[in-house]
Amino acid sequence: MSFLKNSNNGGPGVNRLLDALPKNEYKRLLPRLKTVSLVFGDVLYKPGEEIKYVYFPNDSIISLISELSETSWLEVGMVGNEGMAGLAVFMDVHFSSTRALVQGSGTAMRMSSAAVRTEANRLGSLHRLLHRYSHSLLTQVSQSSVCNRFHLVDARLARWLLMTRDRLGTEEFPLTQEFLSNMLGVRREGVSKAAAALQAGKLIRYSRGMITLLNRRALEAKACRCYAIIKAETDAYLN
Amino acid sequence: MSFLKNSNNGGPGVNRLLDALPKNEYKRLLPRLKTVSLVFGDVLYKPGEEIKYVYFPNDSIISLISELSETSWLEVGMVGNEGMAGLAVFMDVHFSSTRALVQGSGTAMRMSSAAVRTEANRLGSLHRLLHRYSHSLLTQVSQSSVCNRFHLVDARLARWLLMTRDRLGTEEFPLTQEFLSNMLGVRREGVSKAAAALQAGKLIRYSRGMITLLNRRALEAKACRCYAIIKAETDAYLN
DNA sequence: GCACATATGTGTGGTAACGCACATAACCTG
């Protein structure tokens, strides 16, 4: 959307956190960054596992998932081009407390945890941006928490689809209802019903694991205010 | 519990984050710290309001509350002697996104936001501890989120009472069921039922806004695993 | 000790979501 400073590929799929860095600082980081492909289903960290790399998604999405048992999961945070997965490293914690699952295929910039720690000791722009992103993520997690507590599945599904769209940059993406139910922490049948309602209203179309958003404006109306709140926060923190 | 390094009052009501600082760094901070009394019901920050001071609770508790509307609240985080309220300041954000409500009367060490920013630029022990606390808080919020989604009111009430006890250091504290219902994001009648069940089992006793924990071990059994998970995290991060 | 405010209990009916079982439908593979 906005003018992209550092990236030269020009597409919308550029990590905005890295892009917000001043040119010289970005250049210093560049040799430590490697573009990698993340594929739906990849698990970047398991709970308790050491974090070896952090990831700055370009057009991919990484879900942060908290697990209670084998059967009950809940997505507590979504990381796209506005942020970084592996934030714990920045906070001087070497192990992940959540599962990090690639929920949207695409590319990301990967950096070693050691490099992050070195950079974080510089008190430069990256340091400041990661601080501000930490706050943004905390706000996202908090808002999701309230949302999960009070809002109906329909609204939460709409919110979730919109958040995914914003990060992937496309209206169409592969997602089964089974998967969605795990993200939202509800039964598959619940998603089935909510999705059917959205499809009946021509807000979305789906078939066998492929979802297409048809009417974004209407979806935003269906979604709870949490979508707007989270979006405002994630968009604004980079300033 | 553990040996207290800096504080000289010796009681259990000492902010553990400050206490974990090396002596020289603590001494440097001391002139900027002021002991203040926090009284149940005090509002330290409202959403969107500027954060002028941060608070390191000694034996007080500060609840971080996310609001959806006038009627639906939810506590997303609890800050006691293991942490600091106003963490946003450390993350270079000047305004609070949540309401900060004193939920347990007691004292806290207060510091101006400006002083926090100055200190945070030093990359010293405070910097590191606040980083690690940030991670701890994020974990707490995430875990609460899953807990609120999946666990029954009974278990969540037990967890909440235990967390309060741990931070106040007493078995008896003033709390109406009305207030509890706001914290847990359920109806007062729901709390009433859950509390009655706990009282019937002699786990707690209560009357007109005063609650006494009678059997902590049994309460821990009633509470979900989330209590232990959060406790482990908040206790461990100081190392 | 009586009025009053506040805290807590209870009862009735409603609903969103659950768990389970099974039906249908779309795609894939040989």
Next chain:
DNA sequence: CAGGTTATGTGCGTTACCACACATATGTGC
């Protein structure tokens, strides 16, 4: 195109929690 796999739909009984209304305590102040 037959057969298997995976995705989605549907029905049924259950449950935790909701919303509202009201009853009953327990304290406080005159």
